[in-house]
Amino acid sequence: MPRKRARGLLAALVATTTVLAGCSAGGDAGLGTADKPVTITLWEGFADGETTALRDMIAKYWTPTHPNIKVEVVGDKNAQAMLTAMSGGDAPDVVMSTDSESPALWFHNNAILDLSDLAAEIKGDLDAKAVPAARAWGEQNGKVFALPFVDYDWGVFYNKELFKQAGLDPDKPPATITELEAAARKLTKVDAGGNITQLGWLPLHDEWSAINLGMAFGATFVDGNKPAISQPAVRDAITWDANLARSYDLKKVAAFTSGFTKGDNPFALGKVAMYIDGCWQATMLKDSKIDFGVMSIPASDPAHAGATDVGTNPIVIPRAAHNQKAAKEFAKFMTLNADLAGDFSNKISNLPHLTGPLTTFTTDGPTKFLATLSTSKNARAWAPVPYARMYADQLAAVVDQVYNGGADVGQALDKAQQTLTDQAKQFQ
Amino acid sequence: MIGLAFLSPWLLGFLAFTLYPVLATLYYSFTDYSLFGTPQWVGLDNYRELTHDSTFVQAFTNTLVFTALVVPLSIVLAISLALLLHRPARGLAAYRTIIFAPSIVPAAATAAIWMWLLNPQFGLVNGALRLFGAPTPPWLSDPDWAKVSVLLMSLWMIGSDMLLYLAALQDIPVDYYEAAAIDGASAWQRLRSITLPHLTPVMLFQLINALIWSFQYFSIPYIVGQQGQGKPAGSLNFYAVYLYKNAFSYLKMGYASAMAWIMFIVVMALTIIAIRTSNRWVHYAK
Numbered sequence: 001m002p003r004k005r006a007r008g009l010l011a012a013l014v015a016t017t018t019v020l021a022g023c024s025a026g027g028d029a030g031l032g033t034a035d036k037p038v039t040i041t042l043w044e045g046f047a048d049g050e051t052t053a054l055r056d057m058i059a060k061y062w063t064p065t066h067p068n069i070k071v072e073v074v075g076d077k078n079a080q081a082m083l084t085a086m087s088g089g090d091a092p093d094v095v096m097s098t099d100s101e102s103p104a105l106w107f108h109n110n111a112i113l114d115l116s117d118l119a120a121e122i123k124g125d126l127d128a129k130a131v132p133a134a135r136a137w138g139e140q141n142g143k144v145f146a147l148p149f150v151d152y153d154w155g156v157f158y159n160k161e162l163f164k165q166a167g168l169d170p171d172k173p174p175a176t177i178t179e180l181e182a183a184a185r186k187l188t189k190v191d192a193g194g195n196i197t198q199l200g201w202l203p204l205h206d207e208w209s210a211i212n213l214g215m216a217f218g219a220t221f222v223d224g225n226k227p228a229i230s231q232p233a234v235r236d237a238i239t240w241d242a243n244l245a246r247s248y249d250l251k252k253v254a255a256f257t258s259g260f261t262k263g264d265n266p267f268a269l270g271k272v273a274m275y276i277d278g279c280w281q282a283t284m285l286k287d288s289k290i291d292f293g294v295m296s297i298p299a300s301d302p303a304h305a306g307a308t309d310v311g312t313n314p315i316v317i318p319r320a321a322h323n324q325k326a327a328k329e330f331a332k333f334m335t336l337n338a339d340l341a342g343d344f345s346n347k348i349s350n351l352p353h354l355t356g357p358l359t360t361f362t363t364d365g366p367t368k369f370l371a372t373l374s375t376s377k378n379a380r381a382w383a384p385v386p387y388a389r390m391y392a393d394q395l396a397a398v399v400d401q402v403y404n405g406g407a408d409v410g411q412a413l414d415k416a417q418q419t420l421t422d423q424a425k426q427f428q
Numbered sequence: 429m430i431g432l433a434f435l436s437p438w439l440l441g442f443l444a445f446t447l448y449p450v451l452a453t454l455y456y457s458f459t460d461y462s463l464f465g466t467p468q469w470v471g472l473d474n475y476r477e478l479t480h481d482s483t484f485v486q487a488f489t490n491t492l493v494f495t496a497l498v499v500p501l502s503i504v505l506a507i508s509l510a511l512l513l514h515r516p517a518r519g520l521a522a523y524r525t526i527i528f529a530p531s532i533v534p535a536a537a538t539a540a541i542w543m544w545l546l547n548p549q550f551g552l553v554n555g556a557l558r559l560f561g562a563p564t565p566p567w568l569s570d571p572d573w574a575k576v577s578v579l580l581m582s583l584w585m586i587g588s589d590m591l592l593y594l595a596a597l598q599d600i601p602v603d604y605y606e607a608a609a610i611d612g613a614s615a616w617q618r619l620r621s622i623t624l625p626h627l628t629p630v631m632l633f634q635l636i637n638a639l640i641w642s643f644q645y646f647s648i649p650y651i652v653g654q655q656g657q658g659k660p661a662g663s664l665n666f667y668a669v670y671l672y673k674n675a676f677s678y679l680k681m682g683y684a685s686a687m688a689w690i691m692f693i694v695v696m697a698l699t700i701i702a703i704r705t706s707n708r709w710v711h712y713a714k
Contacts, residue, residue: 080676087463102677109462109679195549206654254569254660255548319464389677396657397483404571405661423678 030325032068038326039070043077043085044313045098046348051075053347061340062333069326086111091320093327096149100137100311100381101388107145108386108427112316118328119144125336129354131374133310136381146314147335148353150345152279153308153374154212156298160291162187162198162273173295175305177216180274180298181244187273188248196248196256202266202275203245203253203403204238207396208309209276211382213237215307216297221383225428227391227420229398230413236300238409242402250403267292282366283349294366296373306376312353345371386427387420394420457685463675467682474686483662483670484687490658491667494575495642498582502638503631506586510593511623524594531587535647542581543568543652568652571663578664581648589634596630597623625711632702632710639698643691644668667691 032038046054055073062071079098085091086106095112097103106112115138119126126135131151138146160170166186174180180201187200204210214221217240219233245253257266265281266272268288276297285292299305315331317324334340341352342361351371352358362368373379383391394416401407432439457474459467478484513524530538545552546567554564567577604622613621646668650656656673658665667687675684 080672083463083676083679105679106464109464111464206657251566251569255566257569387678393657393673393677396654397662400657400659400661404569404659 028325029323031329032070032326034068037068037070038323039072040093040323040326040330041072041074042094042096042330043074043082043092044096045077045079045082046075046096048075050348053344057340057344057347060343061337062330066329066333069329071330083111086318086320089320091318091322093317093321093323094330095316095318097146097314097316099389100134100314101383101392103138103146103314103316104140104384104386104388106316107140107143110319112145112318113321113324114143114145115147115317115328115331116142116144118332119147122332122336129338129356130335131310131351131353131355131379133374133379133381134312134353136384137312138314138316139384140386146316147331148312149315149334150341150348150350151310151312151353151374152350153310153370153379154208154276154278155294155296155308155370155373156274157267157277157281157285158274158293158295159267159270159272160293162270166200166273170293173293174298175295176298176302177240177300181240184244184274190248190252194249194252196252197271199248199253199256199266199272200274201244202257202272204241204399205257205403206399207392208278210234210238210395210399211309211392212276212297212307213241215309215378215380215382216304217300218304218307221391222385225385225424227383227385227387227417227424229391229394229420230410230417233300235409235413238398238402238413240300242409245403250406254404279351279367279370280349282364282370292366294369296376304378306373307378307380308373308376309382310374310379311381313350385424387424390423391420453685453688456682457689459682461682461685462679463681464679470682474683475690477683478686478690483665486658486662487665487667487670490575490663490665491643491645494579494645494666495639497575497579498642499635499638501579501583502586502589503634505583506589506634507593507624507627507631509586509590510597511619513590514594514597527590528587531585533585536651538581538585539648539651542577542584546577546580569660571661574652574660574663578648578652581652582645592630592634593627596627600626626713628710629712632706635702636699639702640695643695646672 029036029038044051044054051073054075058071058073074092077098079102082092082095082097083106086095097106103112107114119138130148134148134151138144138148156173158170158173163170163173163183166183168183168186174183184200187198188196189198191197202209204213211219211221214234214237217233217237219231219237220228221231221234222228223231242250256271265284265288267275267277267281268285268290270290282294296306296308299307315334317327317331321327335353338352338354338356338358339360341354342358344350345352346360346362349367351367351374352361355375361371382388385391398407398409398412398416401412402409456467458469458471460470460473461467509527513520513527517523533541546554548554548564548566548569551567553567557564565573565576567573600623605618608618608622645666649658649664649666650669650672653659653664653666653669656669658669668691671684671687671691674680674687
């Protein structure tokens, strides 16, 4: 009898598991009908306010024309949550990656769908309207796996008031590295104790500042699909920047900069005159009392003028998504609707990924400038390869070793090159 | 069978959500696995690669140094605070609350507050030190001082450990102290021969907890080290942070699993040593 009971218990467990599995799996509900609309889930990594803005945008632009496909937006999802969901059987239908770099790795590992057919369907529109640089983040070896959705790029923010105080013309900011260095020296102030009280140029402090200064020196970062971190342009950019910082004593510079967090930007406090940052600062700095301007990163050579890394918020569809047809319809709409692109860019201080007369996009000077910069000939996706996240970390480590650990630029880059070459082999 | 049926909700949960994942990570540690697709058996390759990975060695060393500092200091500090707050005094409840409160502050908020306080040039701590003409350490900009900064942040959250010792202190019979006083024992002798021996079971508990916790220390080094970059100069590249990056930034789940098992073995070994030696220094009330 006990054996029979055990069998019964086991059978009940199997049945329950099967029913639960059935509940979570489900089939593709197509594009829905008026009687039976389909609901798709969208996961993204924006904070509360931005998620609310995205919901508003979807309600404003998508819902009136697509009543049969309802979209449930779930925000504040980090990469860990996204990956866990995508690897399980209950993935969201659409994912907006929190960074530009990850989708190539996800695609390489078969986590997201090949969207080449969808991209081919809208190729004409994308070719005519989309910012070319950001599209690169969703393409590998002729296949498309992510569609662009509102972009970002980088420029040099400068304090006009400090320029005037130093006898510099705020309407003619430096255009070359030589001019940048001269301005930086004029704008730096050191007290009697040797402590820096105002920095003309904020030295490289993370991977993004290194990437963008590197691009202004002509860095390409990848040679085909292979890493090229130790190329001369990267070496020259970091060497120039580190030498400038060393002339004020790296320890003094570190003491000045290390305590600042994202919340108390030294530029917004009037302590730094020029620095590299993303387009979102053009909006955020409006809350400060700083009279600022934005310029493209001064280049080492006129051929590299207007260089900037263009990123996006890539839209991907997990392989385990339940409603792939509706998800593709939604992804297509989001990437092609210019009014939505302009409107949402304003809400989250990003830039439209579509060009042309965007009536909904801001006319604010610095943001407009950065939007135009994202379409320049030297605006690029810095390293659209599957190992880009690791590459960015290696670059950050090089900057850290040089500025905080006293390492030699060449040796640090050579070591990073070796690490990346080893790791990139699996992706060749 | 009825007993098993009553036990089955927990048993199923344990098998599915604890035992299976633990054994799965052991298997994954011998594979090339990205979280997607089929794991590819690679034998000991992940473990071999770890021995050549300078970032792993750095993370392991940083975590060991931090553990060696934070575990004894947290025990000494928690006991000291408990002894102070055990004495009758006016406003005792307020003092206890003040010491306990930081332990319920989220790690992210703790990191943000201390990064502001420890700003080498504009922070309140160095501002106060300057007032007294004392030297001002480069808290967050120097690799050695950055570890000290993180240590301070951790010790600031010692309140819950202090509470355990406070409870243990209240459990010591007053008779022992009275007898010791009659025998003419000094305060130091009473502390050494009565109080501390009675606290040793809690010390053992805190020691093991602190060992596990320090190897898994993540949030504060992740935030203070600038989103897991380990700055300055890799000094805040901690074990759990590097494990997380391998798992979720690089999708090297097999490699991360190998790291997790090495961490498990080290923590288990240290825990066994602590338990095996405990009969020499832990005194249980008879």
